[in-house]
Amino acid sequence: MMMQRKTCRHIHELGEFGLISLISGKVRPTPAVPVSIGDDAAAFQWQNGYIGLTTSDMLVEGVHFDLSFCDPFRLGRKSLAVNLSDIAAMGGIPRWFLLSLAIPAKLSVGFVELFTSGMLGLADEYGTALVGGDTCASKEGLVISITLYGEQQEGRIIRRRGALPGEAVFVTGTLGDAALGLEFLRKGSTDGRCISRHLDPSPRVREGLALAEAGLATAMIDISDGLLSDLGHITEMSGSGAIVHQDRIPLSREFAAHVESLRNSDYSLALGGGEDYELLFTAPARNREAIGSLFAELGTPVTEIGEITSTPGVHVLSAEGKPIPAPKAGFDHFSTTARDTRSSLPVHWEE
Ligand code: ADP
Ligand code: MG
Secondary structure, X not given: OOOOOOOOOOHHHHHHHHHHHHHHOOOOOOOOOOEOOOOOOEEEEOOOOEEEEEEEEEEEEOOOEOOOOOOHHHHHHHHHHHHHHHHHOOOOXXXXXXXXXXXXXXXXXXXXXXXXXXXHHHHHHOOOEEEEEEEEEOOOOOEEEEEEEEEEEOOXXXXXXXXXXXXXXXXXXXXXXXXXXHHHHHOOOOOOHHHHHHHOOOOOHHHHHXXXXXXXXXXXXXXXXXXXXXXXXXXXXXXXXXXXXXXXXOOOHHHHHHOOOOOHHHHHHHHHOOOOOOEEEEEOHHHHHHHXXXXXXXXXXXXXXXXXXXXXXXXXXXXXOOEEOOOOOOOOOOOOOOOOOOOOOOOOOOO
């Protein structure tokens, strides 16, 4: 009998999402879990018409943060903020969380005190309580893992799938600031609005909840990996495609001032840079005005940046309507070009 030769594939050949598919492909559907692996949070049947939501995010020293420019107070806030952002992306109400830490023994007690006060301060702002976790020693660096639970009435949650051709694509706030902030930190700057967006992101919990309650959005995701990558998740899950108008992408004054003439390549951090934690959502064009009024009441900027198409793929168009070669997809932990922290997306502009 001929022995079949096993090829030894490495994880970087699969990529982050291929790796998740490998695991999820072995998982059988579970009754009472309407949303499983593949969305911002999993949803399970709860009680009295409520759906439970759960999400988990890990921050690893040297991969997600660099202690040479990341203070413990803001690191504590960010660790929880990235989880709050996933509950926001489902239109959920955050409730309780578990904190697991692998800590190098040399870390100071003062570090942990500041880290915890940052985290618990943010938890109070969002009415969320720390209810447990796990702690162990780490030989290599600090690892922070949070699992956050939330809830929402059945029928209100907003999934990644559900976007229909012809619908409009909206984004909250401005894009590219966190990625530019990281570039500034690397060059030795220590403060400014972009840096603070990188070190202390604001999860859009109120905005996600307001959209869910008003029933205005058909699909939603938070932008953690970059606009094009995260819009790609919506279109893949919805079986559609999308067009993004580059000149409509909302940029902060700081971002625009930094990239003087806004040539095509200057948009790369706004299109592909991660960690802005803004919400990206789709809605029928007839909801445009209602969305405008809702966000005016919230005091949060919202911008229509494109539309859902039946042609697959996410395409970027210039102000003249010409296709623009987009930077390669957002951050992938196992890409061979991934650098040492998450928003440091190495931008490959194909010109
Ligand atoms: P997000 O950027 O919203 O945090 P991710 O890209 O990290 O989402 O994950 C995508 C989906 O894959 C989520 O539903 C997440 O729960 C799931 N996932 C990620 N890693 C694993 C894993 N090791 N095992 C099972 N599911 C996973
Ligand atoms: Mg998410």
